[in-house]
Amino acid sequence: MCLAVPGKIVSVNETDPLFRLGVVDFGGVTREVNLACVPEAVPGDYVIVHVGMALSVLDEETALQTRREMREIVENTDPL
Amino acid sequence: MCLAVPGKIVSVNETDPLFRLGVVDFGGVTREVNLACVPEAVPGDYVIVHVGMALSVLDEETALQTRREMREIVENTDPL
Amino acid sequence: MQEEVRQLIEELRHAVTRPWAVMEVCGGQTHAIASLGLEELLPPGLRLIHGPGCPVCVTAVELIDQAVELSLRPGVVLCSYGDMMRVPGSRGDLFSAKAGGGNVFLMYSPLEAVAYAGSHPDTEVVFFAVGFETTAPATALALQQARMLGYANFSVLCAHVLVPPALEWLMDQDEGRPDAFLAPGHVCAVTGEMDYVRLAARYRTPMVVTGFEAPDLLRGILMCVRQLEAGEYVVRNAYGRYVKPGGNRAAQERMNEVFEPEDRRWRGLGLIPGGGMRLRREWNDMDAVLRFECGKGRPGADEASGCLAGQVLRGLIRPGECPFFGSSCTPLAPLGAPMVSGEGACAAYYHYKRS
Amino acid sequence: MQEEVRQLIEELRHAVTRPWAVMEVCGGQTHAIASLGLEELLPPGLRLIHGPGCPVCVTAVELIDQAVELSLRPGVVLCSYGDMMRVPGSRGDLFSAKAGGGNVFLMYSPLEAVAYAGSHPDTEVVFFAVGFETTAPATALALQQARMLGYANFSVLCAHVLVPPALEWLMDQDEGRPDAFLAPGHVCAVTGEMDYVRLAARYRTPMVVTGFEAPDLLRGILMCVRQLEAGEYVVRNAYGRYVKPGGNRAAQERMNEVFEPEDRRWRGLGLIPGGGMRLRREWNDMDAVLRFECGKGRPGADEASGCLAGQVLRGLIRPGECPFFGSSCTPLAPLGAPMVSGEGACAAYYHYKRS
Amino acid sequence: MFECPVPEPVSDRIQMAHGGGGRLMNELIRSVFLSAFGCPSGGVQNDAAVLEIPPGRLAMTTDSFVVQPLEFPGGSIGSLAVHGTVNDLAMSGAEPLYLTAGFILEEGLPLEVLARVAQDMAAAARAAGVRIVTGDTKVVERGKGDGIYINTAGVGIVRHGLEISPSSVRPGDSVLLSGDLGRHGMTIMSLRAGLSFGDGLESDSAPLHESVAAVIRAGIPVHCLRDVTRGGLTATLSEIAESAGLTVKLNEMSIPVREDVRAACGLLGLDPLQVACEGRYLAVLPREHEEEALNLMRGCGVSAGACVIGRVEELGTAPLLMTGLLGVERVLTMPSGMQLPRIC
Amino acid sequence: MFECPVPEPVSDRIQMAHGGGGRLMNELIRSVFLSAFGCPSGGVQNDAAVLEIPPGRLAMTTDSFVVQPLEFPGGSIGSLAVHGTVNDLAMSGAEPLYLTAGFILEEGLPLEVLARVAQDMAAAARAAGVRIVTGDTKVVERGKGDGIYINTAGVGIVRHGLEISPSSVRPGDSVLLSGDLGRHGMTIMSLRAGLSFGDGLESDSAPLHESVAAVIRAGIPVHCLRDVTRGGLTATLSEIAESAGLTVKLNEMSIPVREDVRAACGLLGLDPLQVACEGRYLAVLPREHEEEALNLMRGCGVSAGACVIGRVEELGTAPLLMTGLLGVERVLTMPSGMQLPRIC
Numbered sequence A, B: 001m002c003l004a005v006p007g008k009i010v011s012v013n014e015t016d017p018l019f020r021l022g023v024v025d026f027g028g029v030t031r032e033v034n035l036a037c038v039p040e041a042v043p044g045d046y047v048i049v050h051v052g053m054a055l056s057v058l059d060e061e062t063a064l065q066t067r068r069e070m071r072e073i074v075e076n077t078d079p080l
Numbered sequence C, D: 001m002q003e004e005v006r007q008l009i010e011e012l013r014h015a016v017t018r019p020w021a022v023m024e025v026c027g028g029q030t031h032a033i034a035s036l037g038l039e040e041l042l043p044p045g046l047r048l049i050h051g052p053g054c055p056v057c058v059t060a061v062e063l064i065d066q067a068v069e070l071s072l073r074p075g076v077v078l079c080s081y082g083d084m085m086r087v088p089g090s091r092g093d094l095f096s097a098k099a100g101g102g103n104v105f106l107m108y109s110p111l112e113a114v115a116y117a118g119s120h121p122d123t124e125v126v127f128f129a130v131g132f133e134t135t136a137p138a139t140a141l142a143l144q145q146a147r148m149l150g151y152a153n154f155s156v157l158c159a160h161v162l163v164p165p166a167l168e169w170l171m172d173q174d175e176g177r178p179d180a181f182l183a184p185g186h187v188c189a190v191t192g193e194m195d196y197v198r199l200a201a202r203y204r205t206p207m208v209v210t211g212f213e214a215p216d217l218l219r220g221i222l223m224c225v226r227q228l229e230a231g232e233y234v235v236r237n238a239y240g241r242y243v244k245p246g247g248n249r250a251a252q253e254r255m256n257e258v259f260e261p262e263d264r265r266w267r268g269l270g271l272i273p274g275g276g277m278r279l280r281r282e283w284n285d286m287d288a289v290l291r292f293e294c295g296k297g298r299p300g301a302d303e304a305s306g307c308l309a310g311q312v313l314r315g316l317i318r319p320g321e322c323p324f325f326g327s328s329c330t331p332l333a334p335l336g337a338p339m340v341s342g343e344g345a346c347a348a349y350y351h352y353k354r355s
Numbered sequence E, F: 001m002f003e004c005p006v007p008e009p010v011s012d013r014i015q016m017a018h019g020g021g022g023r024l025m026n027e028l029i030r031s032v033f034l035s036a037f038g039c040p041s042g043g044v045q046n047d048a049a050v051l052e053i054p055p056g057r058l059a060m061t062t063d064s065f066v067v068q069p070l071e072f073p074g075g076s077i078g079s080l081a082v083h084g085t086v087n088d089l090a091m092s093g094a095e096p097l098y099l100t101a102g103f104i105l106e107e108g109l110p111l112e113v114l115a116r117v118a119q120d121m122a123a124a125a126r127a128a129g130v131r132i133v134t135g136d137t138k139v140v141e142r143g144k145g146d147g148i149y150i151n152t153a154g155v156g157i158v159r160h161g162l163e164i165s166p167s168s169v170r171p172g173d174s175v176l177l178s179g180d181l182g183r184h185g186m187t188i189m190s191l192r193a194g195l196s197f198g199d200g201l202e203s204d205s206a207p208l209h210e211s212v213a214a215v216i217r218a219g220i221p222v223h224c225l226r227d228v229t230r231g232g233l234t235a236t237l238s239e240i241a242e243s244a245g246l247t248v249k250l251n252e253m254s255i256p257v258r259e260d261v262r263a264a265c266g267l268l269g270l271d272p273l274q275v276a277c278e279g280r281y282l283a284v285l286p287r288e289h290e291e292e293a294l295n296l297m298r299g300c301g302v303s304a305g306a307c308v309i310g311r312v313e314e315l316g317t318a319p320l321l322m323t324g325l326l327g328v329e330r331v332l333t334m335p336s337g338m339q340l341p342r343i344c
């Protein structure tokens, strides 16, 4: 469920919080996206978009950390 | 002005006076015509119809009389 | 050629001894005369003048503008006779309103518009009611039907006009007074002859109630000429098979229940006292102008075009004498209303007599 | 094949020592797994069960009937995601409603429907709001926007459902309980992990928040297997780049302002306590069911078709094991909802795995 | 339980997906079109039909059909779409061979109506001896069509060496009309205006190529042919006269119009000379062949009522003149747009 | 004085009378169509065009075009109407010669839009070396059309002796695709969904007959050709495979799709293999000619991106199979209806 696609915020149009709009680039295609639920997002951020609304901002820290954790799990349990 | 066409009443549907309808034959074509303004008209009568409403019932007496009058005028004034 | 017609033409030849100008009031007669080529059969000296009896031609520009405006209102359908579709208002005609997003439905009868209102309760149905006394009873009947049925979404944009006040106005002008009138047969089938009796006496001008076929027309003309030659000026009836002296009482009553006279601008002529009909106060709720608070329109917009309709409709010039006729004014791109309607004098000439 | 994927598959092969059944909850994951052919790469003994995580598939027949009914009301436009168009109700789907005269507009976002309501003040615009917690914030935002803008003609037919109550229901059944869950990544991006932590502990079942690409899915599966093999049952996050433990607070707040949980029939499953969301009392004026006094629908209509969706959605049978699969039930003429949506387990199997 | 109308079952009406290029469209083509037209050469799914064609020049034409109602006494939009294109080919003296059929269907169209129209079309093609060899189907949303629009394009083979064109018309030529005017247009308009005809007036829609072929095969040097369609006789003859730079003089009394058609025209304020036919044509040819042509035309059912209605002269006061019932000559002008019912 | 919107002047928009067969229609034809297409053989008003045609079999096809918006990056409904029919002719290996053009115009259409579309159509025909030889115009009421619908029918001459058809396809054949997928469909859908493309994605609409001719002229025994339109690659290849009674095996990695097209498809939940093109074709031919055909195709601009995407085999588990990015083979099924944007 819930087709959601990551893209990069190109610009933000600050208006009323309910109508905060950004132009988001999805690998060569851009679309206007509502940013009301990611008030912290700024141009340059990656967001994941569903039904025209950004749901979440990419956490690069976590992304890297996940990768590290993964590797640990893999390494720790390899011998089994 | 006022394209009006003579036709012969084929049948009458007696309802409320405002909605008195007749089927009128115009030389092979028939159409429903409102008869509210010719309450005296009955099947077999000729009526003259304008915008879907009968305006007048043909007076055969008068028709003949007109013809007579015409002839008189013509005859009376011919010598001039 | 029918024997009857040949004989009537022969009679006319004998009857005419001096030049006479007879005005056929009715545009339907103008149309018939032009399409039959009747004028070419008349004896020299007998001239026909094509009068203002085309309701399409005389409908004021401001009323057309109101119709256009109403058609463009969301939720409103404007119902019109086919005749009015191409008549230019100050901002285009109903066809261009339709092309530009207006809702315009062609109807053959106001009673159809009532039925449409019944089957479309969420649509405001406005009937654009043009026409003379012939047509007004059907409008009255439509309003009565709609009220009886409780159709609150039906209303009328009332453009009805009356013939006798226009004849009076014509006869009160300094130039262009005809010697006799062919009174409009279908109008008289409704109204009867009374008004014309009064006018004939007042202006000492013969009037003959006349129909629309070749023999009818010729008979009407002949009965005018007979009076003129004899120095008489009464009303005679050459269309007695459909016109009774008192007209149609039932139709008159319906009209009187719904309408009352008012002063009205006739396109090309000007303000004619008592020349129009409006809805009586009791019918205000079904008057589209009041219901939709229509703007009043811009009177006089058509005069700016240079159209000489006024002079044509008064018989002062023939259509072919208008400098725009056939060049910048054609049925495809009419400058004035008489070039639009099949009944308009200019269109009748354009279609049948360009040669 | 990407090196990362190859490596993850290799790890899985080493990790699995006993048979395990892992349920991917989310239909998007089902779709990805089927289209990638991922199951064929898994080690023997490791089985994927395709869960009820397709909001289209689980939307109750009575809600579809209400959507159909609303689309056929004069003056109403029903706005729907493309996904819902072909889902059969008891009297046809939205496409047939459209062909039969209903007003159905496809929209990509409820915010578009709000904009449409603004530009069409005379039209009643109803948004058919399906979806899980991922989609509900956009519906909430749409309602908030419409109220702020004063669009009295906007309303919502609310079909939103909640994932955790459905997992609870599944685990309370006697048969078909999976050994572990891939928790739905995009739902968790909104809700966070808390509910899943509770469920994992209560049912002593590992849960891993998982994304939708091949490496994401394999990582999620691997992290489940690791826990199962080690006897652990906690929540882990294999989609941390988008899912924070607490989820998206702003989105949660919008949802909570507008919605509250209610018991809801899930198509194919049955009544799930707390399994749906309705509008709070303060938003009743924008609830289409109340505004238009929709009929309640005929629960249970779909069961009559013989569709075994309930058993498929609970993992008791695979789609290909349904006797109707591919014969009397195809995407062109679906018997049940899982054959409609690209995400439905039956459709995913039909499109990619008929061989 | 619901008070609102409920939609018809899926399978009874055209839906958007019927135009999507997928399985649903293929089923529609198979169940409706192929069952009516038979399998076109090259199979259903070929992009084009590949056809054998006899030697000669190729005549090619197209028309779209947008009539309402879709079915009417004497035919339907389907038969009309065949006759219209067959006739346009016939007017170049061609032998019509192959037609294409392009359908634009409105979402919500009952499939049974489509099936009837397709059957009608197939029957008309069979009767006219032409083959519908390839087709196309598009579906447009409800409110963006009017049930069915059909385009047909046709090719035929021209075996004669005549230049059939207004430019071949000469002063002195006779103008022949193949039958009475206005049946098709008045059939359609009467349905809309609530008129009924006592003895069942029908559209005159019919294929004209055999009547034309009879005249050409006899070696008559036909100068110009034209089917009398939109705009009626007035528009059709005006075009010929204007293109030829000559004057055509008609005699009103010689132009056949049924009494009931004339009455219906009178009622609606229409001119029968401007009403469309779909099974009548004009032939302009040298006067010395008039008699023979007339006999040949009268020998075909579709042109049994053929008659001479006028003559060509050097350019006079206007391209088209007509002597009326009172013996007065008047101008006929090309209609501006379309005829509307009128009240005055 | 009036607060309501007022209509545009008469002359700016299509009105019902433009379809009435009278003077207004003739003026429209003269001012818009003839000025774009030039005077067709036989003059404006002839019912059919009479054409010289070289010897050979005749290919004949038709398509109606109903695209919205009417104008889009890379073309318009006008150029599309030319390319679509030229390409259907090309797919039988024909040399396209003549087109017909049937317009169904909606009342209210701005005349300037019509003029631009007609110019586009004329330019596309010139560029493709075909002539628009006859046409037709109908006007439908506002709310019964969508601005402009165009039907084109086309004829071409088939000079080769090949049987180009699914029935000629043989196991072992190579499947060639002339370029990347989905540009046309995504250009159109993106305009409706409010998407923009960074480097200006355009429709791939283009005439394909020269690319095809290059292959056929070289003597390569082409077995089957098909342009990739409605339903995309999946529908097109499914049809070929089903008709042939064989299995086509594709390799997903070899199928070219631009990254931005892929991203737009991802956003709307569409499968690029089911998105329409208007300038791509499939050629199925013996493997030993694969290399030569590829070189010839790549030598033409419209097919510069040609590549081999799969092979034909004896009928296997399904007509169309594809090996995916993880090396797993899966079935591709013919789409049912049309693709809709989805959210899950």
Ligand code: SF4
Residues within 6 Å of the ligand: C306, C307, C308, C309, C312, C319, C322, C323, C324, C325, C326, C329, C330, C334, C335, C336, C337, C338, C339, C346
């Ligand atoms: S020809 Fe035209 S401009 Fe002249 S009076 Fe008649 S309508 Fe007016």
Ligand code: SF4
Residues within 6 Å of the ligand: D306, D307, D308, D309, D312, D319, D322, D323, D324, D325, D326, D329, D330, D334, D335, D336, D337, D338, D339, D346
């Ligand atoms: S195959 Fe069809 S009938 Fe069987 S479970 Fe799936 S949707 Fe239901």
Ligand SMILES: [Mg+2]
Residues within 6 Å of the ligand: E047, F087, F088, F091, F226, F227, F229
């Ligand atoms: Mg094709």
Ligand SMILES: [Mg+2]
Residues within 6 Å of the ligand: E061, E062, E063, E085, E088, F047, F048, F135, F136
């Ligand atoms: Mg044609």
Ligand SMILES: [Mg+2]
Residues within 6 Å of the ligand: E063, E084, E085, E088, E229, F047
């Ligand atoms: Mg034609």
Ligand SMILES: [Mg+2]
Residues within 6 Å of the ligand: E135, E136, E137, F062, F063, F064
């Ligand atoms: Mg096609």
Ligand SMILES: [Mg+2]
Residues within 6 Å of the ligand: E106, E142, E143, E144, E145, E146, E147, F143, F144
């Ligand atoms: Mg419609």
Ligand SMILES: [Mg+2]
Residues within 6 Å of the ligand: E087, E088, E091, E226, E227, E229, F047
């Ligand atoms: Mg023709």
Ligand SMILES: [Mg+2]
Residues within 6 Å of the ligand: E047, E048, E135, E136, F061, F062, F063, F088
């Ligand atoms: Mg084609």
Ligand SMILES: [Mg+2]
Residues within 6 Å of the ligand: E047, F063, F084, F085, F088, F229
């Ligand atoms: Mg095509």
Ligand SMILES: [Mg+2]
Residues within 6 Å of the ligand: E062, E063, E064, F135, F136, F137
């Ligand atoms: Mg034509």
Ligand SMILES: [Mg+2]
Residues within 6 Å of the ligand: E143, E144, F106, F142, F143, F144, F145, F146, F147
């Ligand atoms: Mg439209």
